[in-house]
Amino acid sequence: MTRSIDILPYEPAIIPAAKYNRNICIRRKVISPGNLKQTGGASMVHKKSAYTISREDFDAVIFDLDGVVTDTASVHADAWKKMFDEFLSQYAACNNKPFQPFDIDADYRLYVDGKPRFDGVRSFLRSRGVNLPEGQPDDLPGTESIHGLGKLKNEYFLKHIGDHGAEVYDSTIDFIHSLKKQGCKTAIISSSRNCAMILDSTNLSSLFDVRVDGLDSEVLGIKGKPAPDIFLEAARQLKAKPERAVVIEDAISGVQAGKAGKFRLVVGVARTGDKESLLENGADVVVEDLSEIGVRNDIEVIHGLPSALDSIDDIANQARGKRIAVFLDYDGTLTPIVETPDKAIMAEDMREAVIKLSNNCTVGIISGRDLKDVQEKVEIDSFVYAGSHGFDIAGPEGLNIKSQAGAEFLPVLDKAEKELSEKLRSIEGVFVERKKFAIAIHYRLVTPEKAELVDEIVDKVASVYPELRKAYGKKIFELQPDIDWHKGKALLTLLKALKLDGDDVLPFYIGDDVTDEDAFWTLKGSGIGIVVWDEPYETAASYSLKNPEEVRKFLLKLIPLGGGHE
Structure with a gap:
């Protein structure tokens, strides 16, 4: 017997601009409830609320991308x-x-x-x-x-x-907002390596606490559907047990995977009306559109972003009985932002703080700088380092991880670097920095009227090399390999390589720039993200600090937590 309840209206979320510079049309696909059909029999599906999801019963909902969130199937x-x-x-x-x-x-x-x-x-x-x-x-x-x-x-x-362009199902987005309003965690999964590009181009990335896609499957050795591995990995990252999680799929192999993973509820989406196949292969409930799934109003979620320094007691409670691991950005986090990269030198009192912390727990640096560059800047052998936004990773005891996917882009990066250097040579104050896996264009010293010209030139060069994407930082443009690899992926790789991905570990990530948002999203529900800012903006972090000096003070407060004490 089905239960009936109307879907709650949602308050529109503030969604940050897409990180990738894509000229892709975003179209909203609206499914009218009047177009939905009813079917008879034991598996009858109504126009409204074939099932109601309650926060009391479920902690997380895992969505397939194609055919569920976007009409890309x-x-x-x-x-x-x-x-x-x-x-x-x-x-x-x-x-x-x-x-x-x-x-x-x-x-x-x-x-x-x-x-x-x-x-x-x-x-x-x-x-x-x-x-x-x-x-x-x-x-x-x-x-x-x-x-x-x-x-x-x-x-x-x-x-x-x-x-x-890519079409988005409005009813699915409404449903996700209703879930998040009730504090339910959400994940997106896809077998495609294009998942991040589709999400970013449609401004949907911020709706999901976790993303597991084709590139993750390759890096982590995840078996494809109908094996349940990709859903189980998403649940693991969400820190949600399958028996308290929902899988929403439109493919036969997807509902088979959800059933094999023993998820409490597997919802099949049959937009073309083929409900019987989904039910026969493992779906518990089948709907034609997610407007048929209700969300019960159980709790009131309070939003806020407190100071990490003021919240140290709360953080200590979260760390009680666990090991902690601390990963940090370099520029703007361990050092102030300076005019040129070579001037970013870590102060001695900051060095002393991070060394003391490293005596009690794992400490790692994840930076956009080249691996060798950041190692030479920090000069602490016991640290783990991820350079080039995680394309190049090294650490003690022979840890050495290099992205083979990134290496494929080296020839095109060479060509783009040469062209950028030639076209930007006449603009005073611009600095083209070649990193191994990226090209950084620094324009902090460029006059405001010339900054727009720099942007135009970078766009023109980027358009010639579709293998590269344009990324943004503080007074920096970057051309990077156009694959789904970033600081969040680097953080996941490090946690796995260092055997710090268990429930007994509380990982931290502290950073100050838009490139750090991927790491904050990665830790949603499983760790603590802390943004370093002078002015608030939309972020996936849980706490904030004002500047590197507050970072230093906070790291000193973390030292007693490093032993996993009770």
């Missing part, structure tokens, strides 16, 4: 069909066989929907009795290999998104 399906039809046509001609096109209704849902890209290629080709070599990650799109076909499919998908 159809774009994926079209891209798969275009790629496979081109290949199958050539394959049939070469092997004197009849051409049998890719069927979106049957083949897409059975063999590729919800699966990692290369798994989808393998699964469908296997269904047609076609054997292709795996190939290499650097295979050109269209190469007759698993990698080549997968890359061609992704190329078609990205072109469609670039040309036409």
